[in-house]
Amino acid sequence: MQRIGVFVCWCGSNIAGTVDVKQVAKALENEPGVVYSTDYQYMCSQAGQDMIVNAVKEHRLTGIVVCSCSPRMHEQTFRKTAAKAGLNPYMVEIANIREQCSWVHKDMIVGTEKAIILGKAAVAKVNLNAPLTPGESPVTKRALVIGGGIAGIQTALDIADAGFEVDIVEKKPTIGGKMAQLDKTFPTLDCAACILTPKMVDVAQHEKIRVFSFSEVSEVSGFVGNFEVTIKKKARYVKEDICTGCGACVDKCPVKKVPNEFNLGMDNRKAIYIPFAQAVPKVATIDPNACNMLKAGKCGVCSKVCTAGAIDYTQKDELVTEKYGAIVVATGFEPISMEKFDEYAYSQSKDVITSLEFERLTNAAGPTQGKLLRPSDLKHPEKIVFVQCVGSRCASCAEKGKEYCSKICCMYTAKHAMLTRDKYPDTDVTVFYIDVRTPGKNFDEFYRRATEDYGVKYIKGMVGKIVPEGDKLHVQGSDLIANEQVHIDADLVVLAAAIEPDKSARPLATMLTASMDTNDFFTEAHPKLRPVESPTAGVFLSGACQGPKDIPETVSQAGAAAAKVIGLLAKDKLLGNPCVASSDENMCNGCSSCANVCPYGAITYEDKEFRMPDRTIQVRRIAKVNPAVCQGCGCCTVTCPSGAMDLRGFTNSQIMAEVDAICK
Amino acid sequence: MQVKEFKPLIVAFCCNWCSYAGADLAGNNRADYPADVKIIRLPCSCRVNPMFILKAFQKGADGVILCGCLPGDCHYTSGNYYTRRRMAMLFSMLDFLGIERERTRVEWVSAAEGAKFAATMNDFVATVKALGENKRLEDLRCKK
Numbered sequence: 001m002q003r004i005g006v007f008v009c010w011c012g013s014n015i016a017g018t019v020d021v022k023q024v025a026k027a028l029e030n031e032p033g034v035v036y037s038t039d040y041q042y043m044c045s046q047a048g049q050d051m052i053v054n055a056v057k058e059h060r061l062t063g064i065v066v067c068s069c070s071p072r073m074h075e076q077t078f079r080k081t082a083a084k085a086g087l088n089p090y091m092v093e094i095a096n097i098r099e100q101c102s103w104v105h106k107d108m109i110v111g112t113e114k115a116i117i118l119g120k121a122a123v124a125k126v127n128l129n130a131p132l133t134p135g136e137s138p139v140t141k142r143a144l145v146i147g148g149g150i151a152g153i154q155t156a157l158d159i160a161d162a163g164f165e166v167d168i169v170e171k172k173p174t175i176g177g178k179m180a181q182l183d184k185t186f187p188t189l190d191c192a193a194c195i196l197t198p199k200m201v202d203v204a205q206h207e208k209i210r211v212f213s214f215s216e217v218s219e220v221s222g223f224v225g226n227f228e229v230t231i232k233k234k235a236r237y238v239k240e241d242i243c244t245g246c247g248a249c250v251d252k253c254p255v256k257k258v259p260n261e262f263n264l265g266m267d268n269r270k271a272i273y274i275p276f277a278q279a280v281p282k283v284a285t286i287d288p289n290a291c292n293m294l295k296a297g298k299c300g301v302c303s304k305v306c307t308a309g310a311i312d313y314t315q316k317d318e319l320v321t322e323k324y325g326a327i328v329v330a331t332g333f334e335p336i337s338m339e340k341f342d343e344y345a346y347s348q349s350k351d352v353i354t355s356l357e358f359e360r361l362t363n364a365a366g367p368t369q370g371k372l373l374r375p376s377d378l379k380h381p382e383k384i385v386f387v388q389c390v391g392s393r394c395a396s397c398a399e400k401g402k403e404y405c406s407k408i409c410c411m412y413t414a415k416h417a418m419l420t421r422d423k424y425p426d427t428d429v430t431v432f433y434i435d436v437r438t439p440g441k442n443f444d445e446f447y448r449r450a451t452e453d454y455g456v457k458y459i460k461g462m463v464g465k466i467v468p469e470g471d472k473l474h475v476q477g478s479d480l481i482a483n484e485q486v487h488i489d490a491d492l493v494v495l496a497a498a499i500e501p502d503k504s505a506r507p508l509a510t511m512l513t514a515s516m517d518t519n520d521f522f523t524e525a526h527p528k529l530r531p532v533e534s535p536t537a538g539v540f541l542s543g544a545c546q547g548p549k550d551i552p553e554t555v556s557q558a559g560a561a562a563a564k565v566i567g568l569l570a571k572d573k574l575l576g577n578p579c580v581a582s583s584d585e586n587m588c589n590g591c592s593s594c595a596n597v598c599p600y601g602a603i604t605y606e607d608k609e610f611r612m613p614d615r616t617i618q619v620r621r622i623a624k625v626n627p628a629v630c631q632g633c634g635c636c637t638v639t640c641p642s643g644a645m646d647l648r649g650f651t652n653s654q655i656m657a658e659v660d661a662i663c664k
Numbered sequence: 665m666q667v668k669e670f671k672p673l674i675v676a677f678c679c680n681w682c683s684y685a686g687a688d689l690a691g692n693n694r695a696d697y698p699a700d701v702k703i704i705r706l707p708c709s710c711r712v713n714p715m716f717i718l719k720a721f722q723k724g725a726d727g728v729i730l731c732g733c734l735p736g737d738c739h740y741t742s743g744n745y746y747t748r749r750r751m752a753m754l755f756s757m758l759d760f761l762g763i764e765r766e767r768t769r770v771e772w773v774s775a776a777e778g779a780k781f782a783a784t785m786n787d788f789v790a791t792v793k794a795l796g797e798n799k800r801l802e803d804l805r806c807k808k
Contacts, residue, residue, distance in 0.1 A: 070688045071705065072680075096703070099691030104782070105699045114699040121704070513739050515682065517776040535681060535775070536739070579707065599741040633740035634711030638750065650707060652715070659716055662675055662702045663723030 002127050005036040005061040006119065007052055009043035009068035011098055016041075018102035018111040024067060027116045031123045035059050044074050049081045056085035063091045063126040067119045069098040088131030090578060090649060095122040117662055124657035132578035132648055135627045139225040140325040141569045144169065146217055146508065147330035149177020150551060151543025151558045153199050155328050158562030160208035164569045167322060168203065169212045169231055171504060174279035176200055177332055181262065181356060183363040183370075185551055186415045187446035193278065193365070200280040213240075213281055216504070218319065220327070220511040221600075223631065224538030225574045227324045235315040237286035237294065238272075243310035245282030249302035250274060258290045260367075263360045266375060267367035272302050276365060284310075326538050326565045327512065329522055330558070331505045333544040335497040336391045340400040344387065344495055349468040350376040352493045355409070358416055362423075372424060374492050377471065381491035384420060385475050386413050386431040387463045391498035393434060402498045402519060407548035409496035410437045414450040416494065421454040430457045430488060432477050440550065459486060466493055499548055514539045522546050532561040540564055579649030580630040581637060583623040586610075587644035590621030594636035594645050602629035603636065672726035672792045674701045676785070677716070679709045681739035682775045683731030689778030697785035701729075708732070709770075710743035714754045717768070721758075721801040727767045727792035731781070734772045744772065762800040766791050 008025045010016035021039040029037040036059045040048050066078050071094040079089035097115040105111045143159050145152045148170030156166045182192035219230035255271035262275045271290035292299035303311035338346035346352045351374050364370035374381050391401030417429045438444040450456045461478040472489040479486050501520045509516045514534040515523045522541050525533040542561040543554040595603040610618050634647040678684040684705050709732030717728050732744040755768045773781045
């Protein structure tokens with residue numbers, strides 16, 4: 001029989017406001033096994049924990065029930081407390097009387113009744129708890145960073161500087177991500193390339209970093225400290241280790257009219273290409289959909305001009321399997337498609353562009369060498385209208401856009417408007433906005449400079465329709481402050497498109513079994529206290545894959561994720577989860593049902609000799625669970641037809657006891 | 665004579681990773697749902713043995729709901745698919761035994777869907793309330 005102590009937490013008024021904690025403590029006093037029951041303002045505080053430690057000693061407790069907040073919040077805390085008191089940490093059970101009781105019910109009597117029942121269920125469970133000891137597993141001291149934008153680059157550099165090996169997997173031919181496409185960066189207006197490309201070079205030269213460019217993660221198995229990842233290196237038809245990036249092949253390639261993705265299709269590239277001059281790795285890639293040699297077997301010019309002999313038309317996708325201790329997701333974002341927003345005439349006029357396209361237009365390395373020219377007739381636009389929140393904060397049009405705020409648009413629109421006025425003071429610049437949100441360091445000052453020093457016109461209101469008329473764009477909007485309709489004949493319209501997670505994020509989340517929110521952003525383990533960790537152990541989040549972020553925020557999160565990874569990789573051994581399945585060899589008949597449903601392949605079979613009552617020896621096939629591989633889902637326990645399989649920490653009898661206690 | 669309001673007894677099995685976290689989020693958002701719902705935490709919805717559900721009805725539960733991760737999002741890759749198949753069978757068998765289909769439910773609630781959790785529980789409790797007390801499978805020896 002256990003000697004159980006019950007500790008009811010007030011959580012200030014969070015619990016005590018709706019639940020009569022004294023009555024709960026009193027009601028649980030008479031439950032089987034309970035020898036001590038009390039309540040306290042803050043059980044998780046030092047004084048509260050000391051109280052538990054003392055009670056364990058004084059009343060020789062063997063089990064603890066804490067009626068408090070969610071076990072997802074403080075289970076670890078109280079397990080440590082139990083260990084401090086000399087108990088096995090797994091002799092603690094939590095009754096969730098805050099998130100699942102006091103916070104969702106308003107009536108004191110109802111809340112108290114329910115809290116008592118939840119407490120009884122926890123007591124019933126602890127009565128059947130057994131001490132558990134976690135197994136140890138080694139840590140592979142290498143990290144994988146998925147995504148080579150500024151988030152991935154910063155995370156990789158920070159981890160590598162701490163002395164651990166890092167691999168970056170980037171799906172594009174070069175690292176650099178969205179930041180490489182930007183012109184200047186707010187609020188300091190330093191050029192994106194000037195601050196990014198040195199970091200890209202650092203990555204290329206770092207002895208601890210390997211870059212898998214033009215590659216994708218195709219399979220993930222294992223668990224924290226011991227991941228096994230299969231990386232697909234897509235065929236680029238150029239030998240990466242031989243190509244010097246001289247560009248002779250690009251010069252001579254006869255296929256000239258392939259839309260250039262890096263400039264968002266605003267100019268053309270060749271069939272063999274290097275995305276931009278500072279690409280890392282600086283290696284050419286052949287586009288198999290455009291290359292004459294790969295399509296029809298006729299041409300071969302690039303292989304003739306390549307003095308290094310790097311061209312290989314027979315290259316195939318290659319699969320590489322690597323081991324890692326930690327995985328960082330840094331898959332970033334993508335502007336949403338403007339397809340569903342045709343009221344802005346994006347598909348009808350070349351002069352309606354997105355902000356990222358505007359970024360390329362003003363970039364010295366862009367299609368117009370940095371001159372602001374309209375895409376349709378290459379004339380200098382005299383009137384420019386910026387439309388903010390295109391697809392952002394779209395609560396009423398969720399089928400088209402996103403309900404959330406994309407966060408970066410207010411600032412980059414102010415930047416675009418300011419830079420335009422700075423370079424071309426004769427240009428008339430108008431911005432339509434819902435709200436201007438500038439809650440960053442030096443952000444509001446920046447926005448005020450745009451309006452006050454540079455004379456950018458800000459109109460509070462949305463644009464309803466844009467109609468191309470001749471070579472003008474007729475913009476119909478509303479001014480909510482003046483309460484009037486506004487009509488502007490603009491030469492160029494720039495849409496601040498909402499941003500969404502990269503398309504590759506969803507399948508990746510499935511591979512990693514990392515959870516996502518309804519918008520496909522990765523969810524963090526705790527929104528405030530564990531913002532860079534995924535709920536899946538060993539998977540970390542960096543940058544805009546977790547939510548819209550600007551560059552300063554992305555870099556800080558990248559560094560934070562790196563710190564967490566370093567903390568993990570610095571350990572030699574990890575304690576496993578002791579709540580794993582185990583098979584009762586006396587009941588198992590080796591039917592293989594459990595192994596068939598195990599998602600981890602944790603169950604194997606062995607022949608074991610059994611001594612029978614008549615003193616003969618019988619050899620029987622029985623299931624064996626590998627505790628280092630088992631993750632403790634419990635699927636096998638339900639499948640087992642002979643009831644031999646059970647899950648430690650969540651045994652059949654424990655759950656039955658909980659059901660019993662609740663239904664009593 | 666005053667008729668006492670029928671308070672159904674609902675057992676909710678929630679997986680630790682999605683729906684239990686969703687229930688916590690409902691709490692964080694102070695979303696309201698009836699106290700008739702009592703949640704049991706499990707690692708995965710696939711840990712729910714049909715015996716647990718039979719036991720609940722035997723001991724007088726009026727409704728049982730299982731919540732798991734959204735299809736494709738199971739923390740253990742495929743657990744919720746097993747749940748779906750097992751419960752399809754179990755529930756049709758229970759229906760045969762006289763426990764209406766409306767008293768049993770499988771629902772997918774992600775960790776981000778606190779509002780959905782509360783809405784689901786409100787709806788389920790209302791449905792079970794409309795059906796009234798469950799008499800089937802009840803072990804009369806359990807009655808005090």
